[in-house]
Every structure is written in structure tokens, then in C-alpha cells.
Amino acid sequence: MSEIEKGARVPVQLVLNGTAHTGFAESRMLLSDFLREVLGATDVHVGCEHGVCGCCTVLIDGVAARSCLTLAVQAEATTIETASSLASADGELNHLQAAFRKHHALQCGFCTPGILMSLTDLLRREPEPTRERVVDVVSGHLCRCTGYSGIIDAAMDAVNAGSPKT
Amino acid sequence: MSAPAPIEHAGLRPAGEGPHVGRALPRKEDAALLSGRGRFADDVAAPPGTLVAHVLRSPHAHAMIQRIDIKAALALPGVRAVITGDDIRKLSDPFLVAVKEPLPQWALAVERVRYVGEPVAVIVATSRYIAEDASELVEITYEPLPAIIDTREAMKEGAPLVHPEARSNAVGKRSFRYGDPETAFAEADAVVELTVEYPRNSFTPMECFVVVAEYRAHEQSYDVLSNFQGPFSAHPVMARALRVPGNRLRLRTPADSGGSFGIKLSVFPYIVLMGLASRIVGKPVKWVEDRLEHLLAASAGPNRVTNIAAAVKRDGRITALRMDQMEDYGAFLRAPMPGPLYRMHGASTGAYDIKNLSVSNTIVLTNKAPAGLIRGFGGPQLYLALERLIQRISVELGIDHIEIIRRNLIPGGVFPYKAAAGALYDSGDYPKAVEIALGSGRYDALVRRRNEARASGRHYGIGFAVVVEPGMSNMGYLSTLLPHAVRERTGPKNGAVSLATVNVDPLGAVTVTADAPVQGQGHATTLSQIVADQLGLDPDDITVNLEMDTQKDAWSIASGTYSCRFSPGTAVAAHMAAERIRDKLLRIAAKQLNVLPDDVELADGKARSRSNPDNALPFARVAGTAHWSPVMLPDGMEPGLRETATWCPPELEPPSRDDRINTSLTYGFVFDMCGIEIDPVTFQVRVDRYVSMHDAGSLLNPLLAEGQMKGAFVQGLASALYEEFIYDERGSFLTGTFADYLVPTAHEVPALELLHIESPSPFTPLGAKGLAEGNCMSVPACIANAIADALRVKEVPLPASPRRIHAILAGPEAKPPSTHTHAVAPSRGGRDITGRGSFDVKASPADVWHSLLDPAALKAVIPGCHSLELESENAYRADVSLGVGPVRGRFVAHVRLSDLELERSAQLSGDLAGALGAASGGGHVRLSPIAGGTRLDYDYTVTLSGKAAAVGGRLLDSAADIVIRKFFEGLARHMATPDTSAGERFLARFWRGLAKLLGGRA
Structure with missing residues (x-):
């Protein structure tokens, strides 16, 4: 070094x-x-x-x-x-992002980019995580607006819809 | 006027036909935020050449500033200015204060510091890294003074005064009396009393404060961009402080803000500070607060002590309430404090039909960071006291908690209802809401779970909380703190103005602006739904821009995003502005379609005849007429299509002669029920079930409404179980990181069952009420009640951490036994670390003594010592480098030796101060000759404050006693080494030990 x-x-x-x-x-x-x-x-x-x-x-x-x-x-x-990098070049949201919108998983949106990246990492390595596993990963982030439930629901929705386009 | 019957439903209504308002529409804000394209304050480009500021803060809770030496800091390349209180005092005035007592506060401390974290100097440099480097070179000499931290102690005679010129720490006292509480108490079957303390916390938005300020010398004006949230009543306060009329303080807010929850009001002193910094350096100045600063000094909800009592009849009916509220605002009373003491005033009796009431309010000052706006704003404090009292009444009378609630609730069918202290509750059916929430087996299931748990010896409790949730504050409420005669003299304040503008451009594109800066609630989506309904368009067609610019946008004193004023206020103004545009378009279209205006409707992007829908014109065509063909407009019509509507509901009257005040426009209802269980091993409170019933009038967007409720629920949970700003008794702040200040994560959040009924408000055209604060108010009370039920205790201290629950169940913790033969195990009170011990040294008392008094020997052995000078006899000044974990800094140490008894004993005292905080300590060393050497007996106390205490506390907790013990053990071993004198090594290890204690590289 x-x-x-x-x-x-x-x-x-x-x-x-x-x-x-x-x-x-x-x-x-x-x-x-x-x-x-x-x-x-x-x-x-x-x-x-x-x-x-x-x-x-x-x-x-x-x-x-x-x-x-x-x-x-x-x-x-x-x-x-x-x-x-998550949305397509023309702005189309990937599965995970779209699920966040559907489940009102963000309010001020300040913590959101970091949470999306942790979940992107998770879903690439473990395409079918359990809800507990998702909670585990999301618990590495602080969000003050949503109370987390929408975030967990969105992530599970994205799991069910298939892994995010990356 | 009578309120419409409530509409009952559980969960969200499906999207479908009909108006856009009321639909659970996903947000138009989301796509950009999800793609990292938010435009937060720190993302907005600052002008080239913008300098960066760093705020240097007090490590002391209370001290006089004796001297500030900025020479070394100014000499660092890249540093442009170091600004102190003296500079600020020349260019600005103290902020306006709501009480008559003198409590002057400037943007920087002047002469005296009053809390740990108070801004003392600003370093302006070309980068944040350089500014922070320079902050370590600013040398400040403080004379520490006794600090007062405890709210009740602060009110006692002889307590240290936070503001000596105010002559007391208790200011702005007022008492109120409604009905005949004395007779009710005299005739009561029983009086139930309780003292309740609400803790000090914040909701710490994830984005901290940001200010970019530019002083424009040619017009003596300030142009500021900041993530300020309002209320804009703070704008005149800032302008006055800056000594400019309002039009020379241009305040702009960015498109996005990373949460606020009330907290970002408190950026206002920094707006003034950075404006002045820009004026001094002649360049734009940017400041981005860091998290330590935010936790330390940004803002907090005030902690409150309430003595509350109820006069009750045998059947549980409450005939009178008495409340003595003492609210701790910290070191200064910043505008609009003491809001939390008065915001709920009209609704002091909550959801209960209680006619007789007495209230006394006291503002208390202590050496803690100033309190400010926070979600719930007075509600959590009020309802914790009131709802705990209701639970106590049930225990003392032996009647079910839910029965006491039922027997005292305001009945259905009496709305609008005038509460004892003046609130005019607009609509609702409280008993019905409660019964729905209890029904469908929910309450039965909870009782069953409690019975089963208790049968197997577990601690399980059920709690309830009932809350009336105010929305849209009456700007006159704070004047209730003044007596009627004074109010008359100063002019009765009242009302609350909301403003929104709808603009249609020449091609028919619609833009909406409004007086509610963004914080994340999704207001752009809701406003687009409201306006789309009036104009027959789709919400996607409407662009909403909620950036604010005080020089260009419509605003008034009540503007801002706070106290749930959006749904009853701003949303109404937007609805009104859209109606006016609609009416204008109907008249234009009528002329062009050759029909009467009554026959025209706006729908599906068209203006069309109702009787003959084929007779239609595109919306854009009709709208364009107002721009392209103004001469063709109907007679008397103004060209253009821009309407700003002003909404000021008449119900918000000034306080009456007898101090009754309708504090808010709308009053929602929340009923919470929960079951909790206490873990017998960890003493953690686990929420087993949580049900929350809301009546917020008509829901404008149920998806967003539930989002607000879920967010408030977790913040309420945080207040109940986790979050607390902790100060030790000397005022050191101990929760300066997110590892010390515990924000709940996804793991801590239980499932929440939300229920709704809708009793439309008769006072707002859309029937909507404020709804985002209710659970911040109800959850702490509901969980505290459940804990009281589980443990059968009267006092439930919040947050109910495992440590506090353990203290209830097990009594005070015993001190661990000492395992050291000589030393007594160190103990700690706050951040004090104390200990004593003895060891033997193979050197004569004379040798040890000699080194203790020799500066040359001292300098050689103190680790990290850059210089050491003799200040006076037996007093040394040393410049040393030490660190706390990864954070290192330079300190100036002063060490004094006193009570010298030649070769026998000495008192050692000193302090250490630098940008990382301060340590002060004292010790006593006694030498006695023994065979072959000297016995050294010692004792010591070290106290930390400032950054070291705030961020290093956790490390020190576990490491301190081990480090100190090992230090003295090692010292005894090493004194015998022959190459240097024993005394030198004693002191070397003393210093090294202190350095280790501070996490340095000894």
C-alpha cells in the first residue's frame, strides 16, 4: 500500500x-x-x-x-x-422502485436511495428472501417518515414480482 | 350548523370513478425521489466562490466566555474569517421573545454560554475540512459556572440562574380557571392525583439543516436558501434580528426537504448567523449541519412535568380537572415558544366532557439546548398526563379503564362542541369510534391474551389512549399567555391565513403553488387531486411547485408546513383558487359554446355543454382565450388565468375576555388500544397488538393519510420506548450519535391495525381535518398505560427503556463488588469517573516529589505534549494532542498543584479543553515512606463534557474502569525501572492513563 x-x-x-x-x-x-x-x-x-x-x-x-x-x-x-442507476434510461422505474411507489414506502425520500441500494444488493444475492430477512436488511437503515411497514411490503412485493432489473 | 353523520369504513377505499379527491393515489413526487433525483438543499448548486462555514460550539453547559483567540485559526491557509459573538452583536439584534422577561439571544453566544452545543464562533473557509481544522486552533477560555439541568430544581430558590437578568428560571407564569373547579373538588367523592414527566426528544429528520446565504451589499439585503419549514411567523423575527425590513430578507426553500417534523423551524437562528457571516466575508456562505450538531443543539421537544388531579364521583364520572404544567424550554425561549404549553390549551380536557378546569402554566429555563417545534407540539405532553390520570382513576376506583373512558367521553350528537377552555370541536362521534375499535372481537382477544399471559406468570398489560387531534392553529393561541388587558393593548391576534395560487398558461397547462414548503407529506399529489377535480383534468396534468420564495410567492404569517394546517388550510385555499379558475373558464366557454355558464362543465380535458356534450372545446383552447384573445373575453373579465385564494376561517377568534380560546380549526379523534408484554430476561417492552382508530374527517388521499399515521405511530413508539436526549447533572450531553440516541429500526416496529371513520368537518369545504400528529400524541400515553397495567405501578417513566423497567421490577442496581485488593472500583455519576487506590514505588518520597514539581520532567513524560509552560507557581499550561476513538484533537491543559505538604501530599487539579470537548478533574496524591521506597495513595475524579461526552460516552462506560485500574497497576510495576526517576514515570503514566481514557494513542 x-x-x-x-x-x-x-x-x-x-x-x-x-x-x-x-x-x-x-x-x-x-x-x-x-x-x-x-x-x-x-x-x-x-x-x-x-x-x-x-x-x-x-x-x-x-x-x-x-x-x-x-x-x-x-x-x-x-x-x-x-x-x-436503477431506473432505465428513459426513466422507467424497476420492480423495486415501482413497488416503493405503490406501497407509499417513501415520504421525504432522503433515506430512500440508500435503502434501495441495500435491497438491490440483497435481491441480487438472495432473490427470494423471507420477510424476516428483508426486515433484517432494512433495519440497517433509519427512516423517520414511513414507520418502515411500507418499505417491507414494497420489498416483498418486488420479491414476488421477480428480482429488480439491474 | 350540524355535522354530517360519520362514514364508517376500515382500510382504504378503492380507487375508481368519481372525484380524484378521496382516492388512494400514488404520489407524483416519487419517481424523482426513487431515482436519486431529489433536489434537496445541499444538492442545489451554490454560486461559484461560495465559502463554507463550520460552527464552533460550547463544551460547557454554563460558563462565561473570558477570551477567544482566533489568531492561529485565521493563519491557516483557506480560512477567510473567524466570527465571534462580538462581531454578531455589532451587526444584529437579539431575537424577539414571547415573554416580557429579558432573555436575549443572538445568533452566537455573547459573553456567556448557556448549554452544551451553543454556537460560540463561526469559521468561514474554502472547504469544510479546512474550516473544521481551523476550529481546533480557536482558543477559547471559559470560566465554568454551576449549571442547572433538572426542571424542578431549576424552579427552586437559589438555583443557578440561566438568565440572571430575568431573576428566575421560571418565567411567563399564568393561571386559568374555567367553570367552578374549586366546588367540584370540594364535592368530589375522590380526588385522584398523579405527577407525570414527559421526556425530551426530537424526531431527527434524516437530512440536517442547510443554509446558503448571500449578503447583497448594494441593496443591503440577504438572499437565503434554506430547508426551513415555517411557520413564516419566524420571518419577521429573522428580519428584525438582521435589522432589515422583511423585503430585504429573501428566504427561499428548495424543492425537496429530507423530513422535518417541526424540527426545521429551528434552522432560523442559523439563517441569521450565515447571513451575517456572508456580510462579514463578502461572499456567499454555505453551512450544512452534521449529525452531532443536530443531536446536540438543533432542537428538541420540551420536557414537561405535570401535576394533574381529577375530582371524581364514585361512578367514575370526572367533574373537574386541575393541571399544573411546568415546561422546560432549555436555555432560550425561541419563537414561537412557548407554543407547546398553549397550542392544546382550548382542548385541555381532551375527548372528555368535563366542565370545570383549572390550569397553571410555567415556562422553565435550564442549561439544555433550546426547545422548538416538534410533531405533536404539546399534545404528547398533555395526553400523557391526562390519559395516565384516566388509567389511575380506574385503578383507584376499581372500575375498568375502558368504562372510565366510556363514562366521560363527549357523547355523539352534540357537535360542534364547545370545550371548557374554548376549543370548538367541529365534528365526530367519539363513543361510536371507540365501540367500533373495541368490536369485532378485538378487545375480547386482547383480554384473553392478557389473562393467558398472567396465568403463566408473565407481565402483560392493556393500554388505551383517547386523543382529540387539533389541526390548523389559531394564530391567536399564543397570546393566551398574556393577560386579557395586555392582549387588548397589543391588539388581539387571531385567525390563520392560508394561500394557494393556480395558474393556467397560454397553452392550458396548470401550475399550482402554495404556502406549505415540502417535507415529504405528498402535498403536491393531494393539491393536484384537488385542482384536477375542479378543472376536469387528470392529476398528472397538474404541476405543483412548493418551493417558497418570500419575495415572489403569496404567504402570510401563518404560512408553513406545521400543526396539521395543510388539509384544513392550504388544501382549502387551493380548492378555492381552482374554483375561481373553473368559474372563469365556465364563463369564457359559455360565450364560445353559445350556452349559459350553468350549462357548462369542465370534464375529461374539455369544456362542454351538460345538455349537449358534443358541444365542446378543448380545455387548452378555452384557457388560451384568456391569454391570446383577451378582447374576446366576457364583459368585465380580467385577462389572464391566475388566481390566488386566501382562506381564513371565521371560527378562529381571538381569546375571549375570560381566556377561552378556540386553539385550532379542526379536531380529529384518535382512539388507541394496545397489549404489551415485558420480557422477563431483557426487560424490554414488546408491543403485542396495536389498534388505532382515527376520525380525521374526509380523507383527501387515504394512502397518504395512512402514511402519516404509520409514521406518527413509530415516532410515538420512539418517544414511549427509545428516544431521549440525556444530560448528566452538570449539563454534559450524552447522546450525540445515532448509536446513543436510539431511533427505532424496522426490527422494533410492531404491526399496526388502522381503522377509520369519517366525520366530515363542517368548517372546511373539503370536510378534511389535520391528521398527521395524532399518533405522536396517543402512543406514548397508550403504551405507558399498558405498562402501568402490566406492572401495576403508578409511575411509568418514559422512555420505558429496559434499564427503567428493570429498576421498577428489581429496585436499584447493586454496585458490583471490587475485585482489586487496593483500589475501590470506579463508579460513575453522569460522566464522572472516580476511583482510588494505592501502590508501592521503589523510589524515595523526595525523588517522586521532586519530579512532581519539575516542568522539564513533566514535559518530557506527558504524551502528545507540544509545549509546557509554568504559568505561575505550581501551575502549568500544556498543549497536548489527544483523541476520542477516531476523532483526534488538540487540547490545552491547565494543571495546578495545591495544598502542598513537602514530600507528603498534594492536591492535583486541572482541566483540558479543545474542539473535542473538555475534561476537568482533580486528585489527591499522598506519599509515605515504606521500606525500600514510597507508598503512593491516590484518588481522582474526572468529568467529561462537550463532544467527548456526547460521542465518547459509550466507549468510556465500558473502558474507563478497566483502563484506570490497569494504568495504576502498570504504574506500580514500572516505577522500578532504573533509567529515569520514579517521579517522572509516575507522571508519565498519569498522563498516559488520561490519554487512554480519552481514547488517545498513549
Whole structure:
């Protein structure tokens, strides 16, 4: 592992939602800040910056991770997916997103992108999770508006409708 | 006027033919939010060159600010300004306060800090990272003062004063009397009394505060974008503080807001602060609050102590109520506080037919963060006291809880009903709603489950709560806190204005704006349903923009999204504006279709004759006439198609001479019933069944209505069982992360059975009432009642955490026995860590003593020490680096030695302060000669405050006693090493131990 001098800005190369990007970051810069402020990915929301709320969850090489607990330089040469990659190019919502709308699984929508990414990870690995398993995954996120029941119902609906288009 | 009979149904009505209003329509907001295309405040592009602010906050609950040295911070590259209270005082005035006592608050602390987290300085820099670096270089000297935290202690004679100039911590006292409560109490068969405490919490929106402020020097105006939620009564407060007329404070709100629940009102002092910062630096300034700041200092619901009593007859009938409410607003009374004490005032008797009432209200000030708006706003506090009292009456009279409710409920058929303190309940049938909820075997099943559980020795309880839920506040309610004569002098405040605008463009496209900023309720969808119905269009055809701009949009003092004013207020204004557009279009179409206006209808995107539907024109064509062909409009008609409607219901009268006040326009009804069980091992309260019956009048969109109820239910659950802002007795804040402040996750949420009946409000054209707060009010009371029933106890402290339930069941916890031969196990009160012990050292008392007094020896052995200087005899100042977990910072330490007895004993005291918080401590060291060396006896106390206490507390809890014990054990072992003097090593390890305690890299 190479050492980065304090204060030095180094290039970080990664693929974000299918497009290659290069940006510069200090070693201490959080991935969440890098994605939002350097690459303009404002669908990555910052809710607590200590890893509890889950708003900033993205997929790093296909695995859901808190981008606020990851340094930008750690994401070098990774592939990152965020919520704006879920709908089709012409805006058609995937099964999971459509189920969220149907079940009123979001209100303010601030926590929603992170929850969608955790559920996307789950449904890719386990296409037919039990309700308990879905509750388990969603419990890694805080939502203050909905009371969660719509989110769980939506996820189970998406399970029954087949895995999300990705 | 009489209320229509309620419509009864369970669950949602299916979508179908007929009007769009009332349908469970999915939201038009969702597609963008689900695709990560929300436009939240921090997503909106700020002007190039915008600087970033970081707020430096007090680590002390109460202290005088002696000196602020900003030199080192200003010298850091990228830092543009460090702003302090002195700068703010020159450019602004204190915020207006609702009471007559002097409680001045500026946007930054001036001279004195009054709570942990109070803003003391603002660093403006080119990036947030640099601003936070610089904050560690600002050196502030405080003189700590005694803090007062407990609400009741604060009211006692001799308590430390939060605002000495106010001469008391209890301000704005008022008493009210309705009917003849004295006689009722004198003639009662029994008096049932209870003291109830409502805790301090927040609903912590997932998006924190955001402000982007630009001072425009050429016109001396402020242009601000912020995720403010209203009420816009705060706008004049901000403008006054900034010393500008309202038209020079342009306040804009973004398209999306990440939740609010009342909390984002409290961004207003930061709007002023960042406006002033921009003025000082001459550039736009952006500030994004972080979560620690938010938990520490953003806002909280006020905690309340209520002494409540009922005069009751033998049959359980309540003849009078007496309430003494003491509400703790923290260190300042920010507008529009003390709202929660008065918002429910007219409805103080809840859902019960009680004619005699006395209420006394006291505002209490303590060294806690200022309270503000929060969902429920006074309701949770009122109903916890009232509903706990109802349960107590049932216990003391030996009558079923549900029977006491039945015998006191306001009967059906008497609406509109005037409650004792002046609320005019618009519609409802409370007994019917209760019986429906109890019916279909629900209550029987619950009783069966309780009986079975109890038969097998388990703790199971049933709770009820009955709530009247106000919607759309009377702007005159807060003036109830002033005596009638003063109200007359200052002009009687009353009413509540709602505004909405419908605009139709030259091609017939419809846009709606309104005075209710977005928070996530789905108001754009509901407004599109309302307007579509009037114009014969589809909701998808209607664009709704709820961004606000105080320089361009229609707004009034009551504007904002709060106190459930949308359905009874803004929605009505939109309905009225759409009606006017409709009427205008009907007249235009009548002329073009050659029929009478009465014969025209707008339907299916057309204007058509009712009698001959083939005689029709497209909506766009008719609408376009008002723009393209104004000369062809009917006589006297104004061109264009834009209508702003103003709705101000006449029922919202000012407080009467005898202090009766109709505090709100609509009053919904909520009846909750639950069964809970207490785990015998973990002492957790598990909600087994929960049923909630609502009557919110006509539901505009049942899908969204239920969404609000489910969300409020979980927030009520959080208040009942989990969430609490905790301060220790010195005012240190101990819940600064989401690992300490417990927000329920999906795992904690039980199933909720929602039931509805609809008694349309006769006071709103759509029959709708406010509905989003009821469960915040009912759930804490319902669960507390169930716990009281399960444990057969009188006091149920909330939140009913396992620790509190355990304390009820098992009594106070015994102290763990010491396993150390010499040291007594450390104990902790708040964030105090104390201990004592002794060990033997292979060095003479003279050697140890010498090192203790030698600065050179000290500097060499203190880890992370950058400099150490002798300030005066036996007083040192050291600059050290320490860390709490992953967060590190620089601290200035002051250490004093006193009570010196040569080579025998010394008192050691000191403090440590930096951006991460502060620690202060003291210890006593005694040296006594023993064979081959010295025996060292010690005792110590360390107290943490500021960030270290707020985020490090959990780590310290488990680690502190182990670390300290190991430190002294290790010290005794290592003193014998021959290469340095024993005294040096003693101090080295003392410092290293302190560093370890703080999580540093010793």
C-alpha cells in the first residue's frame, strides 16, 4: 500500500454507474463527499457520517457499503452503483422502485436511495428472501417518515414480482 | 350548523370513478425521489466562490466566555474569517421573545454560554475540512459556572440562574380557571392525583439543516436558501434580528426537504448567523449541519412535568380537572415558544366532557439546548398526563379503564362542541369510534391474551389512549399567555391565513403553488387531486411547485408546513383558487359554446355543454382565450388565468375576555388500544397488538393519510420506548450519535391495525381535518398505560427503556463488588469517573516529589505534549494532542498543584479543553515512606463534557474502569525501572492513563 502525504491530493479513478471517472481527493476525504462534491452524485445522501443511518449506502463492486465510512482513496479502481442507476434510461422505474411507489414506502425520500441500494444488493444475492430477512436488511437503515411497514411490503412485493432489473 | 353523520369504513377505499379527491393515489413526487433525483438543499448548486462555514460550539453547559483567540485559526491557509459573538452583536439584534422577561439571544453566544452545543464562533473557509481544522486552533477560555439541568430544581430558590437578568428560571407564569373547579373538588367523592414527566426528544429528520446565504451589499439585503419549514411567523423575527425590513430578507426553500417534523423551524437562528457571516466575508456562505450538531443543539421537544388531579364521583364520572404544567424550554425561549404549553390549551380536557378546569402554566429555563417545534407540539405532553390520570382513576376506583373512558367521553350528537377552555370541536362521534375499535372481537382477544399471559406468570398489560387531534392553529393561541388587558393593548391576534395560487398558461397547462414548503407529506399529489377535480383534468396534468420564495410567492404569517394546517388550510385555499379558475373558464366557454355558464362543465380535458356534450372545446383552447384573445373575453373579465385564494376561517377568534380560546380549526379523534408484554430476561417492552382508530374527517388521499399515521405511530413508539436526549447533572450531553440516541429500526416496529371513520368537518369545504400528529400524541400515553397495567405501578417513566423497567421490577442496581485488593472500583455519576487506590514505588518520597514539581520532567513524560509552560507557581499550561476513538484533537491543559505538604501530599487539579470537548478533574496524591521506597495513595475524579461526552460516552462506560485500574497497576510495576526517576514515570503514566481514557494513542 502506498503512502499518501498529508494534504496531498491524489487522483482517484473509479467507474460510477457505468461511466469511468477520475477525480482528486485528499487521503482523508470521505467517499460520500467525493461522490457528491467531486463527481456530482447528489443521489448519495449524507445523514449521519458515523455509519448508523444508512442514507449514504452505495454498492462498491456490487456490495452495499456506507460511503461515509469509506475513504475516497479506498475506492480506487472500484465500480460504484448508486440509486440513479436503477431506473432505465428513459426513466422507467424497476420492480423495486415501482413497488416503493405503490406501497407509499417513501415520504421525504432522503433515506430512500440508500435503502434501495441495500435491497438491490440483497435481491441480487438472495432473490427470494423471507420477510424476516428483508426486515433484517432494512433495519440497517433509519427512516423517520414511513414507520418502515411500507418499505417491507414494497420489498416483498418486488420479491414476488421477480428480482429488480439491474 | 350540524355535522354530517360519520362514514364508517376500515382500510382504504378503492380507487375508481368519481372525484380524484378521496382516492388512494400514488404520489407524483416519487419517481424523482426513487431515482436519486431529489433536489434537496445541499444538492442545489451554490454560486461559484461560495465559502463554507463550520460552527464552533460550547463544551460547557454554563460558563462565561473570558477570551477567544482566533489568531492561529485565521493563519491557516483557506480560512477567510473567524466570527465571534462580538462581531454578531455589532451587526444584529437579539431575537424577539414571547415573554416580557429579558432573555436575549443572538445568533452566537455573547459573553456567556448557556448549554452544551451553543454556537460560540463561526469559521468561514474554502472547504469544510479546512474550516473544521481551523476550529481546533480557536482558543477559547471559559470560566465554568454551576449549571442547572433538572426542571424542578431549576424552579427552586437559589438555583443557578440561566438568565440572571430575568431573576428566575421560571418565567411567563399564568393561571386559568374555567367553570367552578374549586366546588367540584370540594364535592368530589375522590380526588385522584398523579405527577407525570414527559421526556425530551426530537424526531431527527434524516437530512440536517442547510443554509446558503448571500449578503447583497448594494441593496443591503440577504438572499437565503434554506430547508426551513415555517411557520413564516419566524420571518419577521429573522428580519428584525438582521435589522432589515422583511423585503430585504429573501428566504427561499428548495424543492425537496429530507423530513422535518417541526424540527426545521429551528434552522432560523442559523439563517441569521450565515447571513451575517456572508456580510462579514463578502461572499456567499454555505453551512450544512452534521449529525452531532443536530443531536446536540438543533432542537428538541420540551420536557414537561405535570401535576394533574381529577375530582371524581364514585361512578367514575370526572367533574373537574386541575393541571399544573411546568415546561422546560432549555436555555432560550425561541419563537414561537412557548407554543407547546398553549397550542392544546382550548382542548385541555381532551375527548372528555368535563366542565370545570383549572390550569397553571410555567415556562422553565435550564442549561439544555433550546426547545422548538416538534410533531405533536404539546399534545404528547398533555395526553400523557391526562390519559395516565384516566388509567389511575380506574385503578383507584376499581372500575375498568375502558368504562372510565366510556363514562366521560363527549357523547355523539352534540357537535360542534364547545370545550371548557374554548376549543370548538367541529365534528365526530367519539363513543361510536371507540365501540367500533373495541368490536369485532378485538378487545375480547386482547383480554384473553392478557389473562393467558398472567396465568403463566408473565407481565402483560392493556393500554388505551383517547386523543382529540387539533389541526390548523389559531394564530391567536399564543397570546393566551398574556393577560386579557395586555392582549387588548397589543391588539388581539387571531385567525390563520392560508394561500394557494393556480395558474393556467397560454397553452392550458396548470401550475399550482402554495404556502406549505415540502417535507415529504405528498402535498403536491393531494393539491393536484384537488385542482384536477375542479378543472376536469387528470392529476398528472397538474404541476405543483412548493418551493417558497418570500419575495415572489403569496404567504402570510401563518404560512408553513406545521400543526396539521395543510388539509384544513392550504388544501382549502387551493380548492378555492381552482374554483375561481373553473368559474372563469365556465364563463369564457359559455360565450364560445353559445350556452349559459350553468350549462357548462369542465370534464375529461374539455369544456362542454351538460345538455349537449358534443358541444365542446378543448380545455387548452378555452384557457388560451384568456391569454391570446383577451378582447374576446366576457364583459368585465380580467385577462389572464391566475388566481390566488386566501382562506381564513371565521371560527378562529381571538381569546375571549375570560381566556377561552378556540386553539385550532379542526379536531380529529384518535382512539388507541394496545397489549404489551415485558420480557422477563431483557426487560424490554414488546408491543403485542396495536389498534388505532382515527376520525380525521374526509380523507383527501387515504394512502397518504395512512402514511402519516404509520409514521406518527413509530415516532410515538420512539418517544414511549427509545428516544431521549440525556444530560448528566452538570449539563454534559450524552447522546450525540445515532448509536446513543436510539431511533427505532424496522426490527422494533410492531404491526399496526388502522381503522377509520369519517366525520366530515363542517368548517372546511373539503370536510378534511389535520391528521398527521395524532399518533405522536396517543402512543406514548397508550403504551405507558399498558405498562402501568402490566406492572401495576403508578409511575411509568418514559422512555420505558429496559434499564427503567428493570429498576421498577428489581429496585436499584447493586454496585458490583471490587475485585482489586487496593483500589475501590470506579463508579460513575453522569460522566464522572472516580476511583482510588494505592501502590508501592521503589523510589524515595523526595525523588517522586521532586519530579512532581519539575516542568522539564513533566514535559518530557506527558504524551502528545507540544509545549509546557509554568504559568505561575505550581501551575502549568500544556498543549497536548489527544483523541476520542477516531476523532483526534488538540487540547490545552491547565494543571495546578495545591495544598502542598513537602514530600507528603498534594492536591492535583486541572482541566483540558479543545474542539473535542473538555475534561476537568482533580486528585489527591499522598506519599509515605515504606521500606525500600514510597507508598503512593491516590484518588481522582474526572468529568467529561462537550463532544467527548456526547460521542465518547459509550466507549468510556465500558473502558474507563478497566483502563484506570490497569494504568495504576502498570504504574506500580514500572516505577522500578532504573533509567529515569520514579517521579517522572509516575507522571508519565498519569498522563498516559488520561490519554487512554480519552481514547488517545498513549
